Amino acid sequence: MNRTARSRAPSILAGIAASLAASLALAQGAAYEPASKYNLQPPVTEIATRIYDLNTLILVICGIIFVAVFGAMFYAIYAHRKSVGHQPAQFHENTTVEIVWTVVPFLILILMAWPATKTVIAMKDTSAPDLTIKATGFQWKWGYDYLRGEGDLREVADGISFYSTLSTTLEERTNARAKDADYLLDVDNVLVVPVGKKVRILTTANDVLHAWWVPALGVKQDAIPGFVRDTWFRAEKVGVYRGQCAELCGKEHGFMPIVVEVKSLEDFRAWAAERRKATTAGAPAPSAAAGAPVPQTVAASARTGN
């Protein structure tokens, strides 16, 4: 941000004026169709699908209880009013009723917990991946390293390493230029993965906590400096999926998106070959945005040293 504190007061007024002007522009340019507006994004992995279904199931159960409980409450509000001459009853205790409305919710909870438990166990199973990628959170961008993990694809992308930085321009962010459809959700180097393959993501961070989150893949994993955590996904559809850092990490927290491009296996191999050729030919590793800090410490040594 290039605005300075000394001009804050006038900039507030200017900002309000600009936002009024921008609201007109926005209303006209509202052709952007999001994948989802009221619900979880359309899932493209089995886990994300399970999460989606779990959410629907529990929403429906809660909805039914909600209607039953508040049906009773609003009926009482309607019928048992003093103004319609209703006389108060005297009851104030009933052990049977108390036991019923303790036990029945408990049983309903078990009904909910069962599929949830199975999903938790599936989510935690990061074994036997086809491809392993380390995602490192920096203030404020992501670094990706394709590792020599296990599985068939361990050689294919081994050694590919790059940063992924927000590509939305400062002019767009400060309302000096019209906003792109992928405003704040676009990066210079996207993470490329093959469709139908189990991708294991190792997360860590260089400075503070971050979280690697792609809603359509059903993956959110904190990135913790000095520690390595893992998660996994198997994308079922070719396409581009966007997410954001989900753990407050300082002033640019809202400006370090994650973009995953799922390619067919063939395209992925071609992309990887190209990328590796560029790297081994001694082309400079894709550098960070000008002025960004050079990666250091734990994460950095892991990046280069293996």
Place this chain on the structure above:
Amino acid sequence: MQATHDHAAGHDHGHAHPTGIMRWITTTNHKDIGTMYLWFSFVMFLVGGVLALLLRTELFQPGMQVVEPEVFNQLTTMHGVIMVFGAIMPAFVGFANWMLPLQIGAPDMAFARMNNWSFWLLPPAAALLVISFFVPGGAAAGGWTLYPPLSIQMGPGMDLAIFALHILGASSIMGSINIVTTILNMRAPGMTLMKMPLFAWTWLITAYLLIAVMPVLAGAITMVLTDRHFDTHFFNAAGGGDPVLFQHIFWFFGHPEVYIMILPAFGIVSEIIPAFARKQLFGYTSMVYATASIAILSFIVWAHHMFTVGMPATAQLFFMFATMLIAVPTGVKVFNWVATMWRGSMTFETPMLFACGFIFVFTMGGFTGLILAITPIDIQLHDTYFVVAHFHYVLVAGSLFALFAGTYYWLPKWTGHMYDETLGKLHFWLSVIFFNVTFFVQHFLGLAGMPRRVPDYALQFADFNMISTIGAFGFGLTQLLFLYVVVKCIRGGAKAADCPWEGARGLEWTVPSPAPYHTFETPPVVR
């Protein structure tokens, strides 16, 4: 909130009392101190509200308009800290001070001087929080949860926040010791524990929670402080520490804290519903047990705030099951309230409107809480606006609405005047409508993938953010109406009877309105 005019008439101990400002500084009277707590929390509520409106203004549209991202983070952080520790918690302590002695037939709180001290710790702490905006680097900007390593990076604003939290915590602990001692030792003859009003019960349990967890918070933030300045490495992996350790400690405090802010609200609502249904509370005993169960369970669910840190599956499952269990006693409470209303003879004065609004809207927050308890769903929704919506449903529509309900319910006792019923009802309807306009759409934002604590967002989130901001301004302005109603009631209005509510029961309604400066100097006898 100023039932103190009968000062001279109410007692005569033959010694002079200070007047003017010195009266308030030196007072040991539970009613004076309760009044100060309530005004203090209302002022902090307005301060926190202004911060919220500033950040909602930035979020009115995509793009950066009003504040820099770093200032935005300061706004979210300080909004949270001020509302939790400056507004909601002191407000409930204010209610405890005013009402507990009146409800249990005690002449005052057990430790009157400590009571004065626990109040007067608050203004310096609040001053530290406000001053922190003006130190180099500005106020703390790491979120109200103060997670390291980010909180290690902050400027001196973080130190001021930590010191303020230490002071506020000390105040809370003293207040809690006072409440526990008062309730356990100073009940009127014949008032057994199981005859106590539920407000006293919920506060007794809350006070134990406070005593248990405030020192834990103090420990956590002290470790941050020493990590910042004295080269300890509690939370620094390079020195053998672990950032996640902080989260475990913080949430061991943080989850009981959630119930600290809601259990007294349950108590207030449990007083009001029977009064306006003209029917005894249904299931008193089970209400007490449900409150205790919630308090005990609150100690074993903390890690549901951190499902995404990468725990083993067994830990995730344990915390999921334990969290889901809380739905059972909470459900029992809601069922009991509805059963109390059932076949009553209800009228809907403002306290009852807020109590019904509380049940309705709080329960929606309960349902989203259950959804968030399910680990796989939480992993999708953690740190999104869905969580923001959830905790505002339980903290605003829960705690705050109960505070409003209690204020309208006891204002006649505090001031000796009836408040303006029409304006009170208007306050309720505007509050409940604008509350939902503000926060209901945030569920959609979170589900569709908007992270929380971001100063700017993708275009797909624009409409709902605009709606939310409009609702926030409506809600904020509505609270000025509340201030007007309260001030109007203090300054005059119809004379309130000793018991202005037809169905209200309890010792507080046996003393005159306004309550004289000293009450129950001779303990009443409970049948």
